Amino acid sequence: MPQLRSFWYPLRISQRLKYSAYSSSNQKHEHFRDTSISEAERVVGYPTSFLNLRWLLSEEIAHVASHLRKLLGTNHPLQNLARDLILNSEKPSWGLIVLLVSKAGGHIKSFTDIDQDKTAGVLHSQRIVGEVTEMLKTSNLLHRTLITIDDNTKDVPNMRFGNKVALLCGDYLLSNSYQQLASIKDHDLNDLISSAVRDLAESEFIGVRDKNNKPLPSKPTQENTEFEIPAEFGIRPSSFTHFLGNAKTEWILRSTLSGASLLGKACKGVLLLAGHDEDFQMKGFLLGKYLALSLEAARDYTSVFSDRKISPISAPMLFHLQRYPTFYSTIERVINNESNFDDSDIRSKLQKSVALSDTILLQNEFSEKTLSILEHFRDSDAKIALRNIIHSIKLELLCEMAPTEPKPATGDKKPAAKKPKIGKPRNYDLGNGIYRFSRTRVYHKKALYKFVGKKVAPTKKPVKALTAVKPIGGEKNGEKRIVVLKKRRNYYPTEDKISKRPAKKCFKQHKRSLRTSIKPGTILILLAGPHKGKRVVFLKQLYSGLLLITGPFKINACPLRRISQRYVIGTKTRIDITGVKIPNTINDTYFRRERKKRAKKEEGDIFSVRKELYKVSDQRKADQKLVDKEIIGAIKKNPDRKLLYAYLATMFGLRSSQYPHRMKF
Structure with missing residues (x-):
């Protein structure tokens, strides 16, 4: 190439x-x-x-x-x-x-x-x-x-x-x-x-x-x-x-x-x-x-x-x-x-x-x-x-090195013929639909005002015949026949109808994959969202492919939430959560917000109605306490529990001369 x-x-x-x-x-x-x-x-x-x-x-x-x-x-x-x-x-x-x-x-x-x-x-x-x-x-x-x-x-x-x-x-x-x-x-x-x-x-x-x-x-x-x-x-x-x-x-x-x-x-x-x-x-x-x-x-x-x-x-x-x-x-x-x-x-x-x-x-x-x-x-x-x-x-x-034309001799009175100018038209596109001259400028340059109101009588073009009559020999052939002068285009419909190909598999049929470095109990570092920089505990992968994580909330104020695995860094530190029981109700539908119908505004209600703020439900608070109790109990069983408490409570950040691609998490 x-x-x-x-x-x-x-x-x-x-x-x-x-x-x-x-x-x-x-x-x-x-x-x-x-x-x-x-x-x-x-x-x-x-x-x-x-x-x-x-x-x-x-x-x-x-x-x-x-x-x-x-x-x-x-x-x-x-x-x-x-x-x-x-x-x-x-x-x-x-x-x-x-x-x-x-x-x-x-x-x-x-x-x-x-x-x-x-x-x-x-x-x-x-x-x-x-x-x-x-x-x-x-x-x-x-x-x-x-x-x-x-x-x-x-x-x-x-x-x-x-x-x-x-x-x-x-x-x-x-x-x-x-x-x-x-x-x-x-x-x-x-x-x-x-x-x-x-x-x-x-x-x-x-x-x-x-x-x-x-x-x-x-x-x-x-x-x-x-x-x-x-x-x-x-x-x-x-x-x-x-x-x-x-x-x-x-x-x-x-x-x-x-x-x-x-x-x-x-x-x-x-x-x-x-x-x-x-x-x-x-x-x-x-x-x-x-x-x-x-x-x-x-x-x-x-x-x-x-x-x-x-x-x-x-x-x-x-x-x-x-x-x-x-x-x-x-x-x-x-x-x-x-x-x-x-x-x-x-x-x-x-x-x-x-x-x-x-x-x-x-x-x-x-x-x-x-x-x-x-x-x-x-x-x-x-x-x-x-x-x-x-x-x-x-x-x-x-x-x-453009060649120049020789000048005519002094005795020659006949001027040299001008070369035809081959190039761009008078009004050409400068780019993005912008022309060199405006419509009014072209109107005056071409003197179009001289031809306004002076119409030439239209000349009728001769209509070409589509068929012709040709004599045919033989007594029983009718003596004449109408012949088409120009062959018409025939339309042949397709025998098989073109069926639409099935689209790609819907989202429900997509394969859910998980990185090998992320397993239940792995401590992750969040890279996006309101809690970015915090270290959290990975609980399980939901049906949508998102990760279910928690702070726990008691340690670093990170609640139960979902996040894509694109926005986390998996560390080598893990907590044994085999005995932790997570309610089955905590799934993708658990995190969906209810869509309420907006009431129509009447006269005088323009400034009186305020937007309702999101409030955490009592069920969400109870589930958070239950999961935090299980996770903190698993942390207490770890011999390095004091180090884990401090590790989860501190924020992740880079100092001078520190590069992420050289680090091992």
């Missing part, structure tokens, strides 16, 4: 792509991306956007958020980042990917129920790693919003304040992530995540920078040779200068250090916690790394067609510089502080450049690598969800 789901999912999305070809590109992206992410979140168990709420709604961040109003109207980049974090525009989140890899990998070692999250199918420590990954990524993004303040900077006090807020928020998330990481108590995991933070810091010291300390691409080399980048950077320092100059190699290096290494090592860490060997841990690292690179390439491609700023070190920009090295003169002016990097002119050039096709090939390369590594994981819903996310990224690029 998982194979069928993995096969049909891309086909289903491609059909949606076919029928929504005339919608906007933003709607397409949200449609395909949200479909795969919602299915992945269903596999994990809950929306992973809640991973950020623990620190986003904390007192420290809430206090800082109150000061962000001072940055309104300024050009500090912290504003846009805060908006993206609150709206959760980064999809899929890295915490979701880490949890999917955790569930797809499974567990090798055996863990206790406390260490596992049964609803999600992952360990609590693996969930902490997912949260830590999100916090480290957000901390790095906050630190990147710091800007350089010089004499030409406008609104200097607010800009300095924005730098302080960005620095303090990033440091708070960084320290909080290491605090949670220390709670796992795994030294190898600490080294792994620390090396990923080292890679994030190392990415800020590669190549040249502008006056605001933002990264700029390196000058393209004449050789244009690609170098193989190591799969994983260890703890020791490395030299990266020989990787710069080639578009593909430089982009992979920068993207790996600035985020792909963090996601890869987080995926490796969750497999380490599950007890997998080093080879499988390395597959998890490559899966996370290649998936992050695939997401980054798709993000760089879509930035060319969206309103977001184009990064000077994005994949289309680097490939464009490699094909047109003379374009690097614009970058050199930015390096020499002669001008700022303006993406308005560059955007139009990149949209017509071959660099976009190179970016698509780059994204397809890492998507295929991710899918090939994913085949080493066992078949599961998490594996299918990861595969669907990769397919949604590919389809996102297909939406952006």
Whole structure:
């Protein structure tokens, strides 16, 4: 069945792509991306956007958020980042990917129920790693919003304040992530995540920078040779200068250090916690790394067609510089502080450049690598969800690659014919029977008022003959015969009447069962009703299947009553009640209340008549005394009678660090 789901999912999305070809590109992206992410979140168990709420709604961040109003109207980049974090525009989140890899990998070692999250199918420590990954990524993004303040900077006090807020928020998330990481108590995991933070810091010291300390691409080399980048950077320092100059190699290096290494090592860490060997841990690292690179390439491609700023070190920009090295003169002016990097002119050039096709090939390369590594994981819903996310990224690029019609030549005066608009009708159902336009709005949009009172004479449709007269040869055949033109449907009644099947057995014929742990004389703990928490004595099972119990009333004020065995806990403590005689009149009918007919109210009796309260009958009191006398006599015969008196008189409850599933009653 998982194979069928993995096969049909891309086909289903491609059909949606076919029928929504005339919608906007933003709607397409949200449609395909949200479909795969919602299915992945269903596999994990809950929306992973809640991973950020623990620190986003904390007192420290809430206090800082109150000061962000001072940055309104300024050009500090912290504003846009805060908006993206609150709206959760980064999809899929890295915490979701880490949890999917955790569930797809499974567990090798055996863990206790406390260490596992049964609803999600992952360990609590693996969930902490997912949260830590999100916090480290957000901390790095906050630190990147710091800007350089010089004499030409406008609104200097607010800009300095924005730098302080960005620095303090990033440091708070960084320290909080290491605090949670220390709670796992795994030294190898600490080294792994620390090396990923080292890679994030190392990415800020590669190549040249502008006056605001933002990264700029390196000058393209004449050789244009690609170098193989190591799969994983260890703890020791490395030299990266020989990787710069080639578009593909430089982009992979920068993207790996600035985020792909963090996601890869987080995926490796969750497999380490599950007890997998080093080879499988390395597959998890490559899966996370290649998936992050695939997401980054798709993000760089879509930035060319969206309103977001184009990064000077994005994949289309680097490939464009490699094909047109003379374009690097614009970058050199930015390096020499002669001008700022303006993406308005560059955007139009990149949209017509071959660099976009190179970016698509780059994204397809890492998507295929991710899918090939994913085949080493066992078949599961998490594996299918990861595969669907990769397919949604590919389809996102297909939406952006919508072909444009060539413009007609200037000499051609004949306008191009418009394509027929195929899609939803003008007034369609938005959901739950709510239409886009009201009846009055449609009345005016279609100009139906022009046709009111102007009726066209109805045309009578020709009535088709049902029979025809055909000549018949022969003197004795009547010379003609009436023939039916259309064959009529014949009705053939069924020979055997369909009899109703007998319903299930009525309640009287149901089999009464009793748990093996419950026997006459067993002390039970009540879990529901007005006497919940009390310890009572089980007397017998009634014909309806309910249990007859008593406190006794003299000890804990629990009278004779019935209760379902679902709402009791059977203990191992028992009292010998073989000599106890219970009246045969105490049965199911004994506990039924009499239904009295209500008298009709007359005028003036609205407030005078009150509802009658239930009163215990004298017969019930006498039976209670009789049964209590028998049960207390049986308790006195027990050698532990003092302990039984105290045991029945005390209420059952749980204290701290006590769990019902670990107790023996």
